[in-house]
Amino acid sequence: MSTVLSVENLSTFFKTDKGIAKAVENVSFSVDEGEMLGLIGESGCGKTTVAQSILRLIEYPGKVVAGSVYLNGKNLLKATDSDLTGLRWREISVIPQSAMNALNPVYTVGDQIIEAILLHDNVNKKEAVERTKKLLELVGIDGERWKSYPHEFSGGMKQRVAIAMALACNPKLVISDESTTGLDVLTQAQVISLIKNLQKKMNLSVILISHDLPMVTSICDRIAIMYAGNLVEWASTEEILKNAEHPYSKALLNATPDLSNPEREVTSIPGSVPNLVNIPTCCRFHTRCPYAFDRCRQETPEFKEIKPGHYVACFLEEEQNG
């Protein structure tokens, strides 16, 4: 299996009134062809920032300060504007966090999908319309509704439209950023299974951003867990479920499952996320970690491979093994 996307030592900071917020620091992971990777973590831990850094959408006061992002061997962070125009949507597309607001209210949904098609593929308007209708059918919306405005759809339907739009130019990689926020549980499940089915059907690579661990473990091939701007663990789903190493991952897994309120688990770990502004060198989890010791307060643990394909950032393993 070949690697589609590889992120290496990515750091993205924000300038704020009070100082530099290190929203994402030293994050590395990769996505294979046809793979579904779950990126998971509490609200504010930097998931969206990672996604936007990959897509080159970070704007002032934010800045990608270090790292590289290779998409099929090409470094996105060094790409010129015209390179980007060619890559966007054909190679990599996004279903944004609030698909509700991702559709421009003054244009029909069809126009917005057609815009992407015409921009990237050498087809005429009529063919674009046909493809748009097919895309809408694909996500379970009557194709004839391409002439409707966003406000004429329900929340779940807008979400589907956003998915259809993301698939418009047959991308290799789709980033789905908590695409189900704001939907009721039933619709959430439908949308997620829709994404899963399409992924299989089209052999897509998908980065599925979420804070719903049970959902992610049920459909993703690999899982990357983020905490306060750092990646703390990354391994196959099976490995995470069986042999999670990082105390934060364990805490996430041990939290009582509560199907009616999946988000509760993540927040039920005692303590709170540290402020990322001017954060000192340390393991960022030490304020909440039951195993924390002196070293954790002074050094940042390295994100390293402890078993083939299993990466962790924690001193514990090192201490135990020597």
Added chain:
Amino acid sequence: MDKQKWKHYWRVLSSNNLGLFGVALLVIFLCIALFAPFIAPFDPTERVGSPFMKPNGVFLLGTNDIGQDIFSELLYGTRVSLLIGVIAALISIILGCLIGVIAGYFGGKVDSFLMRLVDLVLVIPFLPLMILLAAFIGPSFWNIVLVISLISWASPARVIRSQVLTLKTKGYVEAARSIGTGIGVILTRHILPGVIPIALSQFVLAASHSILIEASLSFLGLGDPFTKSWGTILYYAQARGAFLTDAWIWWVLPPGLLLTTLVIGFAFTGYSLEEILNPRLRKER
């Protein structure tokens, strides 16, 4: 607690050059207005020279059509412009607060009625309405103040209403209401402290509008005939055709520059006040 808040405002204001500049301008104008009799070389109501004199060592900006010193007129004119601006703005803000707070606090039918009223008032072309009223009630200082403030309360009322609505959704107002705290207490304790800062910035903006309106009315000959404002000076300059001669440089230019500067003083102050009080606007993305 409150003192700290003001200290904070002051810190932001003083780190904000525009605001500081605005406040400085206002202070200067206030001094001119207060000390006009001491600074002015002549009594602006006396004929001290021959008419239409060019600027010279004695009459810095020459004399007008009846031989009054233009420079002294300008200094005294500060008083009228400033006074009318401030008083009219004060009245319209008080009206605006009253209506905005009532609408926002009681909501429902009262609110929709009052907001409809605001919409109505905002449609009326206000300068022509003022001309109409001023022509009928007759020109005098207080009539002008009255006319300006009767028409300028509407947009502050709307701003203040939305502030009250925001305050209302904050937990403590609801809590206070639910345990039966009297309206008076809720208003003075919880609502007013949140409204006053907004009212202040609205006041500053209203003052700058009022000054311009007063100038326009005076320019149209509807000003108080017994006091001389900058608008009145320009009215005579226009009526005597001064702007068609070289006299435009000393008779027409200065009053307008002063008006502009004063309004800028208010506008900058108001603009920065708004930035301070509404941090959401600050550091826009």
Added chain:
Amino acid sequence: MWKFVTGKLLQYVIVIMLMLTLNFLLPRLMPGNPLVFLAGEDVGFMTSKEKEAILEKHGLNDSIVQQYGTYLKNIFTGDFGFSYQQKRPIIELLKERLPWTMLLTGLGLVLSTIIGVLFGTISAWRRGTKTDANLLTMFMFLSAMPSFWVGMILVSVFSAQLGWLPVFGAESAWSNLKGMDRFIDIVKHLILPLTTLVLISVTSTFMIMRYSMLNVLGEDYIMMAKAKGVKEKVIKYKHAMRNALLPVATVFMLSLGFTLGGATVIETVFAYPGVGRLMFESVLSRDYPLIQATFLIITFSVVIANFLADLIYPILDPKVGKHNG
């Protein structure tokens, strides 16, 4: 959509009725001789027969309700009364003056909206840069200047000193120009008043456009368009501007009244023969019926223009446009 339009219509009918009532009451409630207010200050020179005729015409001997009825009937049949000073029916004066005001304010509104929108977009797009700060300061200064003074200065410089443009009026008197020559003459006369009007009314559009554009630029669909690979120019003008224009349309309506008010003063400076100048002339001669009529006609214009803008708004905003179509 119909609900939206009828709601607005009701509001405008109320405005007009209120203003009519105010106009009806003003001369009758003010202390002093109502005859002066109804016929102008010349009543002193009238014979008692003439006075009686005026009283009769306005039905001043009837009950107040009947008077009100007569008044409304007159207005709605286009009878705005008689200017005893100009010795002509007011409606004739208005018909003469209205086209000039419409020319001046119509062009003024269009130009100031275009300019305000363009600069507002630029300023927001470059938020936080020097360009943004400079534009902001410049427009703040513009809005701080008294309109009539700007006019006077422009006349002093471009007409009196440089002699490039005519000083007064809407066209050269007694010249009998025809066709193209007359057109050029009218344009020459229009330049300064129009510039003044645009200078003083452009700031509100600029400010709103800038603010609204800033909000829109923070929206997710802008980010989406960027992620889709849409070019910057297209994002700016197709995606962002279109949305940011919605609040501008609302302000456009509010500024109608302001612009017409501004025109009153500007027409005065340039002796431009519009309704505003007519209002000024009637104030000078205390021709009360004429003051009232000019006020009414300005109010009517504002309301009608507002209503037209309301009809156009749904085209801009599909949310209003398609509902109950």
